[in-house]
Amino acid sequence: xxxxxxxPRHLIKEKRETATLKCYPxxxxxxxxxxxxxxxxxxxxxxxxxxxxxxxxGSIPDRFSAQQFSDYHSELNMSSxxxxxxxxxxxxxxxxxxxxxxxxxxFGPGTRLTVL
Amino acid sequence: SQQGEEDPQALSIQEGExxxxxxxxxxxxxxxxxxxxxxxxxLVHLILIRSNEREKHSxxxxxxxxxxxxxxxxxITASRAADTASYFxxxxxxxxxxxxxFGTGTRLQVFP
Numbered sequence: 001x002x003x004x005x006x007x008p009r010h011l012i013k014e015k016r017e018t019a020t021l022k023c024y025p026x027x028x029x030x031x032x033x034x035x036x037x038x039x040x041x042x043x044x045x046x047x048x049x050x051x052x053x054x055x056x057x058g059s060i061p062d063r064f065s066a067q068q069f070s071d072y073h074s075e076l077n078m079s080s081x082x083x084x085x086x087x088x089x090x091x092x093x094x095x096x097x098x099x100x101x102x103x104x105x106x107f108g109p110g111t112r113l114t115v116l
Numbered sequence: 117s118q119q120g121e122e123d124p125q126a127l128s129i130q131e132g133e134x135x136x137x138x139x140x141x142x143x144x145x146x147x148x149x150x151x152x153x154x155x156x157x158x159l160v161h162l163i164l165i166r167s168n169e170r171e172k173h174s175x176x177x178x179x180x181x182x183x184x185x186x187x188x189x190x191x192i193t194a195s196r197a198a199d200t201a202s203y204f205x206x207x208x209x210x211x212x213x214x215x216x217x218f219g220t221g222t223r224l225q226v227f228p
Contacts, residue, residue: 033215042204043159045215056215090159098214104149105216107159 002026004108006091012114013081021076021111023091031055032074033092033105034066043090048098049074055098081115088112122205122219130227135192137222139205140185146208148181149216150190153202162190162203197228 005024013019025032031050035043045058049068060066063081068074078085089112092105122139129135141148147166151159165172165181165188172179178191192199202223206216 031214035216042218042220043216045217048215058215088156092159092216094214096214104161104164106161107151109158110156112156 004091004093004106006089006108006111008111009109010112010114012116014116015081015083017081017115019078019081019113021078021089021091021113023074023076023093023108025072025074025091025093026095026106029093029095029106030072031094031097032068032072033094034060034074034076035090035092037088037090037110038084039087041087046076050098078113083115086113086115122203122222124222125220126223126225128225128227129195131195131197133195133226135195135199135224135226137190137203137224139188139190139219141188141205141207141217141219142186143207145183148179148188149206150177150179150188151204151206151218153204153221155201159204192224195224195226197226200224200226 007022033048034046036046037043046060047066048056052068063079066076088110090107090110092107094105096103149164150162152162153159163174163179165179176193181188202221204221205219
């Protein structure tokens with residue numbers, strides 16, 4: 001069965017550089033979530049999209065932006081990278097629209113971002 | 117953590133033993149889920165229990181939910197070395213929000 005695809009799997013950047021992370025949800029899943037997991041930490045919700053519109057927002061820095069495209073894939077853009085941005089970034093998808101109660105979210109393998 | 121705490125933070129057992137992990141949360145919920153994460157890898161959904169359920173089983177997994185105490189437990193019976201991973205509970209925080217709010221996780225080590 002198709003799963004959530006994330007690219008790249010690993011990314012190394014310098015401070016103040018920019019990074020773009022991509023997420024391809026499971027086919028027919030039109031809700032996408034982004035989470036950030038720092039070393040030894042639990043995943044923290046960043047932002048979510050449904051039908052190309054932002055549906056919820058968490059503790060996402062202003063330096064980060066995201067969008068969902070017409071094919072439902074999503075991109076997380078990170079600018080002015082800081083050392084503290086080093087983390088695993090997960091994308092998850094769901095077939096349930098927002099506002100109908102949460103259901104199982106299917107997670108991708110994550111992108112490990114290292115900022116030097 | 118934004119939502120809850122899990123205990124123990126780390127658990128080491130021998131193969132064949134049972135492992136019990138507990139999760140407490142702060143707000144009302146619609147449901148609670150448990151996820152597993154192998155070191156540095158993605159999160160794998162294990163089981164979902166709704167707020168009107170008290171117990172649920174899936175294979176060697178048994179989950180309980182006590183909404184009056186705002187707590188849940190995950191029991192893995194007859195553990196195997198392959199069960200070694202971190203286990204997180206996650207809630208929806210009620211109000212029909214859709215984001216998952218994770219607990220702090222329990223690192224389980226099963227020795228062969």
